[in-house]
Amino acid sequence: MREFRFERPGTVADAVRRPAPGTAFLAGGTTLVDLMKLEVMTPARVLDINRLPLRGIDQTRDGLRIGALERMRDVAAHDLVRRRYPMLAQALEASASGQLRNMASIGGNLLQRTRCGYFRDVSVPCNKRAPGSGCPAIEGENRMHAVLGASDACVATHPSDLAVALVALDATVRLRSRAGTRDVALRDFHLLPGTTPEREHDLRPGELVTDVIVPDLGWASRSVYVKIRDRQSYEFALASAAVAVRRDGDTIAEARVAVGGMGTRPWRLPAVEAALAGRPAAEASYTAAAEHATDGVRPLRHNAFKPALMRRTLVRALLELERIR
Amino acid sequence: MTESYGISRRELLGRSGTVAAVAATVPLAVADTAPARATTGEVGVRMTVNGSVTPLTVDPRETLLDVLRERLHLTGTKKGCDRGQCGACTVHVDGERVVSCLTLAATLGGSRVTTIEGLARGDRLHPLQQAFIDHDGFQCGFCTSGQIMSAAAVLADGRARTDDEVREQMSGNLCRCGAYPGIVAAIQQARKEAS
Amino acid sequence: MSVSPIGRETARVDGPLKVTGRAPYAADYHPDGLVHGHLVLATVGRGTLRAMDVTRAEAAPGVIAVYTPFQPVRLINTFQGFGAENYVPLQDTTVRFRGQIIGLVVAGTFEQARDAAALITADYAGTPPRTSLADAGPGRSQDIVQVLAPGVASIDDVLRAGPVTITTTVTQPAQHHVAMEPHATTATWEDDQLTVYSGAQMPQRSAPAIAAGLGIDPAKVRLICRYTGGGFGGRSPAWNEAKLCAAAARALGRPLKVVLSREQVFTTVGHRPAVRQTVRLAAQADGRLLALAHDSDAEYPAAGGWPLIPAQHTSGVLYRTPNLRLDQRLVTLDTPSTWAMRAPGEAPGSFALETALDELAARTGVDPVELRLRNYATQHPVEGRPFSSKHLDQCYRLGATRFGWDRRPARPRSRTDGDWLIGMGMSTAAYPTDREAATVRVRFHDNGRVSVASGTSDLGTGAWTVLAVAGADTLGLPVEVIVPELGDSALPPGGVGAVGSAVTANTMPAVRAAGRAAIGTLLRAAVENPRSPFHGLDPADVSYRQGRLHSGRRSMGFDELLRAIGTPALDAIGATDPAQDSPYAFHSFGAHFCEVRVHRLTAEIRVNRFTSVFDVGTVINARTARSQFIGGIIWGIGHALLEADPIEPDGRYAAATMADYLVPVNADIPDIDVHWLGYPDPHISESGARGLGELGTVASAAAVGNAVYNATGIRVHDLPITLDKLL
Numbered sequence A: 001m002r003e004f005r006f007e008r009p010g011t012v013a014d015a016v017r018r019p020a021p022g023t024a025f026l027a028g029g030t031t032l033v034d035l036m037k038l039e040v041m042t043p044a045r046v047l048d049i050n051r052l053p054l055r056g057i058d059q060t061r062d063g064l065r066i067g068a069l070e071r072m073r074d075v076a077a078h079d080l081v082r083r084r085y086p087m088l089a090q091a092l093e094a095s096a097s098g099q100l101r102n103m104a105s106i107g108g109n110l111l112q113r114t115r116c117g118y119f120r121d122v123s124v125p126c127n128k129r130a131p132g133s134g135c136p137a138i139e140g141e142n143r144m145h146a147v148l149g150a151s152d153a154c155v156a157t158h159p160s161d162l163a164v165a166l167v168a169l170d171a172t173v174r175l176r177s178r179a180g181t182r183d184v185a186l187r188d189f190h191l192l193p194g195t196t197p198e199r200e201h202d203l204r205p206g207e208l209v210t211d212v213i214v215p216d217l218g219w220a221s222r223s224v225y226v227k228i229r230d231r232q233s234y235e236f237a238l239a240s241a242a243v244a245v246r247r248d249g250d251t252i253a254e255a256r257v258a259v260g261g262m263g264t265r266p267w268r269l270p271a272v273e274a275a276l277a278g279r280p281a282a283e284a285s286y287t288a289a290a291e292h293a294t295d296g297v298r299p300l301r302h303n304a305f306k307p308a309l310m311r312r313t314l315v316r317a318l319l320e321l322e323r324i325r
Numbered sequence B: 001m002t003e004s005y006g007i008s009r010r011e012l013l014g015r016s017g018t019v020a021a022v023a024a025t026v027p028l029a030v031a032d033t034a035p036a037r038a039t040t041g042e043v044g045v046r047m048t049v050n051g052s053v054t055p056l057t058v059d060p061r062e063t064l065l066d067v068l069r070e071r072l073h074l075t076g077t078k079k080g081c082d083r084g085q086c087g088a089c090t091v092h093v094d095g096e097r098v099v100s101c102l103t104l105a106a107t108l109g110g111s112r113v114t115t116i117e118g119l120a121r122g123d124r125l126h127p128l129q130q131a132f133i134d135h136d137g138f139q140c141g142f143c144t145s146g147q148i149m150s151a152a153a154v155l156a157d158g159r160a161r162t163d164d165e166v167r168e169q170m171s172g173n174l175c176r177c178g179a180y181p182g183i184v185a186a187i188q189q190a191r192k193e194a195s
Numbered sequence C: 001m002s003v004s005p006i007g008r009e010t011a012r013v014d015g016p017l018k019v020t021g022r023a024p025y026a027a028d029y030h031p032d033g034l035v036h037g038h039l040v041l042a043t044v045g046r047g048t049l050r051a052m053d054v055t056r057a058e059a060a061p062g063v064i065a066v067y068t069p070f071q072p073v074r075l076i077n078t079f080q081g082f083g084a085e086n087y088v089p090l091q092d093t094t095v096r097f098r099g100q101i102i103g104l105v106v107a108g109t110f111e112q113a114r115d116a117a118a119l120i121t122a123d124y125a126g127t128p129p130r131t132s133l134a135d136a137g138p139g140r141s142q143d144i145v146q147v148l149a150p151g152v153a154s155i156d157d158v159l160r161a162g163p164v165t166i167t168t169t170v171t172q173p174a175q176h177h178v179a180m181e182p183h184a185t186t187a188t189w190e191d192d193q194l195t196v197y198s199g200a201q202m203p204q205r206s207a208p209a210i211a212a213g214l215g216i217d218p219a220k221v222r223l224i225c226r227y228t229g230g231g232f233g234g235r236s237p238a239w240n241e242a243k244l245c246a247a248a249a250r251a252l253g254r255p256l257k258v259v260l261s262r263e264q265v266f267t268t269v270g271h272r273p274a275v276r277q278t279v280r281l282a283a284q285a286d287g288r289l290l291a292l293a294h295d296s297d298a299e300y301p302a303a304g305g306w307p308l309i310p311a312q313h314t315s316g317v318l319y320r321t322p323n324l325r326l327d328q329r330l331v332t333l334d335t336p337s338t339w340a341m342r343a344p345g346e347a348p349g350s351f352a353l354e355t356a357l358d359e360l361a362a363r364t365g366v367d368p369v370e371l372r373l374r375n376y377a378t379q380h381p382v383e384g385r386p387f388s389s390k391h392l393d394q395c396y397r398l399g400a401t402r403f404g405w406d407r408r409p410a411r412p413r414s415r416t417d418g419d420w421l422i423g424m425g426m427s428t429a430a431y432p433t434d435r436e437a438a439t440v441r442v443r444f445h446d447n448g449r450v451s452v453a454s455g456t457s458d459l460g461t462g463a464w465t466v467l468a469v470a471g472a473d474t475l476g477l478p479v480e481v482i483v484p485e486l487g488d489s490a491l492p493p494g495g496v497g498a499v500g501s502a503v504t505a506n507t508m509p510a511v512r513a514a515g516r517a518a519i520g521t522l523l524r525a526a527v528e529n530p531r532s533p534f535h536g537l538d539p540a541d542v543s544y545r546q547g548r549l550h551s552g553r554r555s556m557g558f559d560e561l562l563r564a565i566g567t568p569a570l571d572a573i574g575a576t577d578p579a580q581d582s583p584y585a586f587h588s589f590g591a592h593f594c595e596v597r598v599h600r601l602t603a604e605i606r607v608n609r610f611t612s613v614f615d616v617g618t619v620i621n622a623r624t625a626r627s628q629f630i631g632g633i634i635w636g637i638g639h640a641l642l643e644a645d646p647i648e649p650d651g652r653y654a655a656a657t658m659a660d661y662l663v664p665v666n667a668d669i670p671d672i673d674v675h676w677l678g679y680p681d682p683h684i685s686e687s688g689a690r691g692l693g694e695l696g697t698v699a700s701a702a703a704v705g706n707a708v709y710n711a712t713g714i715r716v717h718d719l720p721i722t723l724d725k726l727l
Ligand SMILES: Cc1cc2nc3c(=O)[nH]c(=O)nc-3n(C[C@H](O)[C@H](O)[C@H](O)COP(=O)(O)OP(=O)(O)OC[C@H]3O[C@@H](n4cnc5c(N)ncnc54)[C@H](O)[C@@H]3O)c2cc1C
Pocket: A024, A025, A026, A027, A028, A029, A030, A031, A032, A033, A034, A068, A069, A094, A095, A096, A097, A100, A103, A104, A105, A106, A107, A108, A109, A110, A111, A112, A159, A160, A161, A162, A207, A208, A209, A210, A234, A235, A236, A237, B083, B084, B085, C659
């Protein structure tokens, strides 16, 4: 860990006042402290934002507002979340461990860094960590890596489970900087790696995530998050799916579908949503629609199984949804 | 009797034994808001560790885990990975379980920290500690402090009732010796005793 | 106290310390003036160090010293043909593998040492390392074991002829011990006397090994390892990090603590070698074996390591066959040192053999249990000696009943439970018991306690409690009165190394011998000491029973006697001899039964339940024995489904963290039903106990794999069996 200055701003205005390069906000620290120890992140100045009033889970005109510093555990346990967006609670509860969920914040979760082993190891090149140094994952151990949205520069997945569910729900992040407040759709917030994998999101220097807004979606009360992994728990996703369906009798009227473990960012699948609409709610429809999930996939040496796994995970999630009364 | 299982204070602490082995309050430094000292500035924090108010001046790089172990000599909390990946370092901060290896000590001003050393009431074991013995919920014992602190939080939370729920809630604590079935049985015993 | 504690449920005597966090492990000591060290490891796979830049590290705050090959602290290489590492660090500029120790930074605090170490840069002249077992040809044969029926010229002829033939090739990548406690050493010098706190399975071998590395008299080194966070083989040698820590502490004249980071553990203190194995079977249509050949090619590091022999104690032991051939080969690679890992040869070997047997069962249509009974060996297939005590047939039958084996679908992929495919598999475990010499000291104290001391070690195995139980049993005293001592190289020489599941079986008889000898010493003092009330009596007229001495109507406790004669303690050493050639072969046995479920869509594999029945001779402490079995089975589940560390062409391990190298978590483990038969081994020793600590690890992976086959109809030969291989 490099030495750094530690500060504890008391107000949001203080926190965003000096957007000096090399400044990092510290929320739960479960990503930041970890990566600082590995010297993957080397901020010269760390602002502990935990005293800031970025809390609360409440209904607003725009939807459900979740303060960026709310802890994963508290969000997962919140009655409104559980009743109205079960996939959110499930995604959170399938993440990390009980200890980490007590520590980790919602804002930090969306900004967590990839778990690509090369990114986390400073003894090897990595375009995301050291732009231009190369990407060993493309030819290396890439079983966990992305098959969607990858570029020649980077094939790392976005690891957040929560973000997958939020993208399915059309969530927005509210950002605050010296210049003011703006809302960005989460779908646009995370960036594709392209030639600049070091740029992961649309956050300006010194800008703070203050809230996450989840628009109302009545039928999301029937939604699931399914996470597939080698180990039963305490592991990132090989594949995951967040799905919600509005049914009209036995027919699917509308669907929301996003997948994790597949893309370089949380991956919404509009083509699958479209293919589901108007179909009978039955396995055959799910299987047919899931075919559209893998349009444009680019498998690597060790993750050729992922497209098939993604389709099957989607079918499974849709079937599980059927079982919910 | 316990002396003969290997605890010699002299060995643990060196000849002059300057630091109390279990007591939490160690006069390492001063105020609540000490100003910068070294190049990057040290930070004053006053936390309560196992009931004792413990004012410290910490290097901002120091984690709670290293402060407990290296400065307060509360070595019951173990470092298995230092990366949040094993759970051996689990302690309670303000009543909730956390991994102390990813918790910067500098952030803990005003917090209450409870470690395995603070769980028993005097010589009386906490019911979970006894249950871990009864069900052989450990072998080497290295993960055990973290398991018990984690289990105490799971019990306090109260939502995990079935064996499968307990297993899931306890999955952030690895045990390479494979004491999992005993751990689950111990937690269930303690839960039933408490209800 | 008349009921012997043998075989009962005795709680761990070290339990209260462990559940309160008061048991001190190697990194928990804080001698005055302690400073902290952090290792620097090589980042190329093979080559020579041209230069290292340590200027920034030396200038970093708090740094006390930096050691590298260019500014070394001296260590002596004492490698003599067998051992984990054939070099000592910092004595030359050669890089033998990626992750080799090339530096040590010492500073006032842990953070200062760690962060200064990161400032060091190294310049290498590299050459491509050899890292791929798959790309390497067959290795060097160690000794080839062959038994041929009369008239058979080559086993290949039989293997070709059939009528039924099976060829099964299985592979597994490197696996790691991942003991929860990262290796740590705290070294402190007092004049020329060194005390080392460091986890060790064989403290009385590690201490002299460290002494040799430092070039000092072994009597000057004391190693203390009372509490150690797991061993599994990874703490049987004294690794270079411990030697380096001791040498630097001497050079600095200060106590030094070096704790490996978790990532460093993966390359500096051994791993289970990657191995490829082929089992070939020829059998009659009814499954009776005509020939069994087992070949292996195992990773063997150029830097030294464990010569893996996976067939010896598996295919060489388990089944009756007229023709048998074992060829165990080693492939030299530029990988980090390997070392024995829990059931070192037996775990991988049994996966190969028991997978092949399952394939034979499937091919012949013979039930897997019945197939094993048809090939049941009553004598060692290679040595010809009868087994000392073998009731494996009962393990099969009892296990099958407890498990409900009769509900196994004979046809693969034919049972479901909702969206899950259900399958059952079984396998056979065997593990040899070595009979080793052992020495124990029993000491009566005038406070009523009796210490039972052995220079062995408890890695979580339960040795603390076994000493207490054995002492209590021998002396007719309650367990609570016995004070065990272990984990200290300064205890009487002759402690059994905590390897090969050997401690309990070999220490028990020595406790008996020492107990008897100590009673003799007590009785002699009773009649010889003028202050004793028994003074002058014929020794034959004084007897010891349950802690008291009796003669006629006179009776007194040993503590009273010691106080009467003014002697604080009396002791005696008891020793057992190493085994003479025995007409018997000593092995423990077991049968595993496993049920898995595999999701029909996403193919996740989950273990539903596990039943194992063991035949291990006398069980000394039921509670810790059960834990050892269960722990071993969990290792088998990890072996089958999770554990893998792929190595890259440059020698880098791709999964060298606790998040990437997956070991089972609590949620992966179902109820495990463990049972053992109660037959004391009449030939091993008077206690009748054989080894059991590693047995659960043997073949449990195969039971899982066979269950996956039964569930899915898919046979996965390349471990681990992950869902992508079943899609
Ligand atoms: C062992 C392990 C397993 C895990 N498993 C999972 C898993 O299965 N699924 C999953 O989804 N996640 C998993 N995680 C990741 C975990 O969820 C994230 O680390 C966590 O959510 C990050 O939140 P935090 O508050 O701790 O963030 P921090 O570490 O405090 O911050 C993370 C990043 O976000 C920035 N930041 C934080 N808050 C703000 C803000 N309000 N505004 C602007 N920038 C901010 C920080 O500067 C930093 O760059 C795992 C983590 C670990 C260590």
